[in-house]
Amino acid sequence: MVEAATIAPPLGARSTLGIDTLVWGVGLALLALFGLLLAEMFAAGLPVLSLEFITGEASDAGRSGGISAVLVSTLWVVALAVGIALPLALGTALYISEYLGRGSTLYRLIHGSLDVLSAVPSVVFGLFGNAVFCELLGLGYSLAAGALTLVCMIVPVMVKASVDGLTAVPTELRAAGSALALSKPALIGHIVLPAALPGVASGVLLGVARALAETAALLFTSGYVLRMPDSPLDSGRTLSIHIYDLAMNVAGGDRFAYGSATVLVILLLMINGAIALVSSYAHRRTTDS
Amino acid sequence: MGYLGDAMDQRQACHEPAAGEISLCTDQLCLSYGSKQALEGVSLEIKPRAVTAIIGPSGSGKSSFLCCLNRLTDLTAGSAVSGQVKVGSTEIYGTQRHDPVQLRRQVGMVFQRANPFPFSIWKNLALPLRHHGVRDKQQLRQRIESALQRVGLWDEVSDRLNTPAGALSGGQQQRLCIARALVLEPSILLMDEPCSALDPISTQRIERLILELKERYTIVIVTHDLAQARRIADHVALFWSFEGKGRLIEYGPAPQIFHHPTHELTGAYLAGHI
Ligand SMILES: Nc1ncnc2c1ncn2[C@@H]1O[C@H](COP(=O)(O)OP(=O)(O)O)[C@@H](O)[C@H]1O
Ligand SMILES: [Mg+2]
Numbered sequence: 001m002v003e004a005a006t007i008a009p010p011l012g013a014r015s016t017l018g019i020d021t022l023v024w025g026v027g028l029a030l031l032a033l034f035g036l037l038l039a040e041m042f043a044a045g046l047p048v049l050s051l052e053f054i055t056g057e058a059s060d061a062g063r064s065g066g067i068s069a070v071l072v073s074t075l076w077v078v079a080l081a082v083g084i085a086l087p088l089a090l091g092t093a094l095y096i097s098e099y100l101g102r103g104s105t106l107y108r109l110i111h112g113s114l115d116v117l118s119a120v121p122s123v124v125f126g127l128f129g130n131a132v133f134c135e136l137l138g139l140g141y142s143l144a145a146g147a148l149t150l151v152c153m154i155v156p157v158m159v160k161a162s163v164d165g166l167t168a169v170p171t172e173l174r175a176a177g178s179a180l181a182l183s184k185p186a187l188i189g190h191i192v193l194p195a196a197l198p199g200v201a202s203g204v205l206l207g208v209a210r211a212l213a214e215t216a217a218l219l220f221t222s223g224y225v226l227r228m229p230d231s232p233l234d235s236g237r238t239l240s241i242h243i244y245d246l247a248m249n250v251a252g253g254d255r256f257a258y259g260s261a262t263v264l265v266i267l268l269l270m271i272n273g274a275i276a277l278v279s280s281y282a283h284r285r286t287t288d289s
Numbered sequence: 290m291g292y293l294g295d296a297m298d299q300r301q302a303c304h305e306p307a308a309g310e311i312s313l314c315t316d317q318l319c320l321s322y323g324s325k326q327a328l329e330g331v332s333l334e335i336k337p338r339a340v341t342a343i344i345g346p347s348g349s350g351k352s353s354f355l356c357c358l359n360r361l362t363d364l365t366a367g368s369a370v371s372g373q374v375k376v377g378s379t380e381i382y383g384t385q386r387h388d389p390v391q392l393r394r395q396v397g398m399v400f401q402r403a404n405p406f407p408f409s410i411w412k413n414l415a416l417p418l419r420h421h422g423v424r425d426k427q428q429l430r431q432r433i434e435s436a437l438q439r440v441g442l443w444d445e446v447s448d449r450l451n452t453p454a455g456a457l458s459g460g461q462q463q464r465l466c467i468a469r470a471l472v473l474e475p476s477i478l479l480m481d482e483p484c485s486a487l488d489p490i491s492t493q494r495i496e497r498l499i500l501e502l503k504e505r506y507t508i509v510i511v512t513h514d515l516a517q518a519r520r521i522a523d524h525v526a527l528f529w530s531f532e533g534k535g536r537l538i539e540y541g542p543a544p545q546i547f548h549h550p551t552h553e554l555t556g557a558y559l560a561g562h563i
Binding site for chain 1: 359366389397417
């Protein structure tokens with residue numbers, strides 16, 4: 001009896017093995033599900049894609065024609081949101097990592113607010129954006145109001161990713177730079193930022209992805225009118241809202257919903273690629289020559 | 290110019306520097322990291338154009354002392370310095386807030402682990418030069434070449450200046466870091482165990498280099514290698530940790546410290562009893 005007990009693997013090892021298989025199983029199942037989802041979407045969506053679909057004007061509530069107005073609205077919202085959020089977030093991240101430190105109250109506040117913010121349903125952001133940007137600032141339903149609302153949602157994410165990237169830069173590099181009598185801005189510009197670029201780029205990507213995927217927050221701020229915006233002060237409909245509307249509210253809109261979703265995913269992949277390219281180019285530029 | 294420090298509690302201001310020399314001297318220097326005191330009452334006057342070796346067991350505050358001499362302590366949040374550090378006629382921790390950037394042009398530093406930037410060899414040296422106003426390509430090339438010559442690296446790397454510095458061997462990287470510290474023409478060079486991660490041959494090269502450099506530079510080198518201190522040091526300072534606080538317990542010319550130490554701990558440490 002005693003011998004049998006010593007030969008058997010300890011209970012702890014057996015149970016972690018079980019948990020391991022469970023975790024892997026669930027993970028693989030999710031992955032397969034995701035793959036299936038993508039495959040189904042592409043199968044239905046790719047045949048819809050054509051030049052006419054990308055550049056044409058929508059007709060019949062989006063059942064036919066193209067999505068040019070939606071694309072333009074989307075680009076406005078995402079470009080504005082990222083264009084405003086990026087300098088804000090990068091500046092804040094630099095200030096925190098280079099001047100205040102991770103232990104600072106500001107960083108703890110931002111870090112803490114992240115957990116809260118990620119738990120806030122985006123409808124709440126929509127209502128907030130509506131009250132502040134549409135009403136208080138008088139922007140009305142407009143792409144600009146939508147973009148500003150998105151800024152509130154993505155800045156904390158970008159700040160956190162950038163601070164992580166910046167603080168991961170080895171102290172030896174900072175010490176080397178400082179000992180060479182580099183001024184603080186030069187140290188940041190020549191040594192710290194290039195080394196932190198991958199982290200910062202991933203933060204930007206997270207922000208862009210979030211902005212592209214958002215629907216609820218934009219319903220209340222940039223609106224859902226299906227028309228070509230003349231300026232960011234017009235209201236307009238972004239891709240995610242278009243997909244939502246076609247799928248939920250327009251009978252017979254499924255085909256173009258799939259088409260639009262395919263465009264959204266392709267857009268996301270392209271932006272991903274572009275950011276990787278830019279950051280590796282900038283990295284090479286600063287590390288060679 | 291007497292040695293300060295062997296009389297630990299004696300309070301004595303730094304001497305006025307002789308003309309033309311950038312002197313280096315500390316007086317009752319204390320350093321703490323938050324609530325932990327790392328250095329207590331260190332007073333010593335570094336001899337110009339000579340090699341001063343700082344020895345002592347690990348944790349006795351040798352690296353911390355070095356970081357006080359170019360205000361690299363500024364990088365550590367929560368560090369606080371009291372007492373005096375004088376470089377030339379400037380009190381670098383004085384109330385008139387000496388600009389650390391100016392200071393670090395005069396006081397170069399080489400670290401324990403070679404830390405080249407993740408750039409090409411060329412850019413490692415060009416970056417500090419450009420930052421300090423050398424823009425002319427011809428002049429850049431000349432100064433970079435002479436710095437690499439001085440550390441004996443020119444013949445080894447002149448045909449691949451555009452390759453990443455990280456591809457060099459450990460010894461070459463450390464010599465590149467020395468070249469980088471020299472490229473700004475400082476008058477004082479601080480070295481924190483520069484050979485501790487190197488093989489014997491690279492170590493020998495760097496020791497030879499240090500002996501050449503002392504003709505022109507004041508060198509303060511931390512080393513845990515007593516044999517190395519015997520080989521290269523003109524003056525030796527022994528640090529010791531008392532209840533976690535680093536203190537200077539003996540300072541003097543190398544032969545005196547090695548052959549006739551006055552402090553009992555020095556004798557025991559050098560004999561390897563501690
Ligand atoms: N950044 C720091 N923060 C807190 N304590 C430190 C820091 N750097 C060094 N110390 C402490 O100061 C003391 C002296 O360290 P150091 O100067 O590195 O000694 P040595 O170089 O002689 O080994 C040690 O007790 C060490 O733990
Ligand atoms: Mg040390």
